[in-house]
Amino acid sequence: MKDSKSAQAPIEDLSELKSYFASHNVTREYIAHSSKVHSVGWSCDGRKLASGSFDKTVAIFNLDRYRLDQSFIFRGHTGSVDQLCWHASHPDLLSTASGDKSVRIWDTRSLKCVAVIPTKGENINIAWSPNGSTIAVGNKEDLVSFIDTRTYKVVTEEQFNFEVNEISWNNESDLFFLTNGLGCIHIMAYPGLELQTVVKAHPGTCICIEHDRGGRYFATGSADALVSLWDARELACLRVFSRLEWPVRTLSFSFDGRLLASASEDHVIDIGDTETGEKVCDIPVSAATFTVAWHPTRYLLAYACEDKEPPERKRDVGNLKLWGLPADRG
Structure with a gap:
């Protein structure tokens, strides 16, 4: 589903893409939580952004063209919200995994x-x-549980004898x-x-995986x-991006599959061209x-860092950021 009012035409030419981001490189920061943000994600229509935090809450923002406005805070988890994901075609449904041994x-x-679905371990x-x-x-014990969304019940579980990182x-x-x-x-039939x-x-350890929308x-x-x-x-490796120097923690494809954002403990988020x-x-x-997440129809990237409050920089800041804004609206 596309929000026709704000959907963006893909830019085919690499030099045009570089030129576009030379003038659309402004970041705006938003206060979202009282502690570290673990996960950000866009609804399928791109109208909402959600963030999950160590502070046990889920924040919902509405996107108004170039600005995010916080609309609601979901409370209920009793542990850290470690990862979230939206329904792929229902723009109002969101799921969260928490260390409190539940999915909501x-x-x-x-x-x-x-729905609250009890699970057997601390979910990551x-x-x-x-x-x-x-x-x-x-979960942390490498058990993967599969939940039927018609009944909101766990229908099967698979215990792995190796470290399971991300699933897709x-x-x-x-x-x-x-x-x-x-x-x-590991690729399994479903x-x-x-x-x-x-x-x-x-x-080395394979940490994260991401499929492009196309x-x-x-x-x-x-x-x-x-x-x-x-x-x-x-299942052939097309190319390798090697510009980061630390373990790669998060990935996201742009709506057209052309751009791949990757981030780590490096003090830079890399935006690479998938074709070259x-x-x-x-x-x-x-x-x-x-955590990084491209908007589903526009060249806008949401992300969150492990920022600390100045001047002592001891306390986590629960902020998220939106990048790709035009310089004349910064």
């Missing part, structure tokens, strides 16, 4: 929690299948991907969970500071970045 589903229209990652039927959640579905929702501590991507293949992606690519980020871009159908691997631009930051 929130409705931003009714401003209510519509979550993924909602693109067809909307299933939510997968992984392909766009058809019939393959389930997970990254592990051995540098591999819903049967039969192992299809194991791809050795990195020499279904052409997926990308992985690793402890070796590399980002690998893969052909989603051929070239750097399009970068975003200077002052602290480690653990």
Whole structure:
């Protein structure tokens, strides 16, 4: 679903892309939480941005062209909100994974929690299948639970004997991907969970994985500071981005699949061109970045860093940032 009022035409030419971001490189910062922001994500129509925090809350912002306005704070989790994801086609439904051994589903229209699903451990990652039927959640003990979204009940669990990092579905929702501590991507059929293949992606721990909206690519980020871009159908590595120096913690594709944002403890977020691997631009930051998210129809990037309050810099700041704003509106 696209918000036609604000949808942006893709820019095909690399030099034009670079020129665009030379004049659309302003960052605006927003106070969202009282502690560190772990996860940010856009609703499928791009009208709302959600952030989850160590302070146990979920903040909802409305996007008004070039500005975010905080509209609501969801409370209910009794532990840190470690990751969130929106429904792929329902713009009001949001799911969150928490260390309090639960998954919650929130409705931003009714401003209510519509379901609390108990799970067996402290949850650290979550993924909602693109067809909307299933939510997968992984915990610190490498157990992945699959929740049927019609009943909001756990229908199956899979215990892995290796470190499970991030989880994701392909766009058809019939393959389930997970990254592990051995540098591999495990790909399983869904819903049967039969192992299809194991791809050795990195020499170091494979930390994060992201599929692009068009279904052409997926990308992985690793402890070796590399980002690998893969052909989603051929399972072939197309190119490697190597501009970061620290373990890659988070990835996001732009709406057209052309740009890949990657971030780490480096004091820069890298924006690379998926077609050539070239750097399009970068975003200077002052602290480690653990979550980035491109808007679903525009060249706008939301992100959050491990910023500290000055002058002692001991207390976490729960702020999020929006980048890609035109210089004349900064």
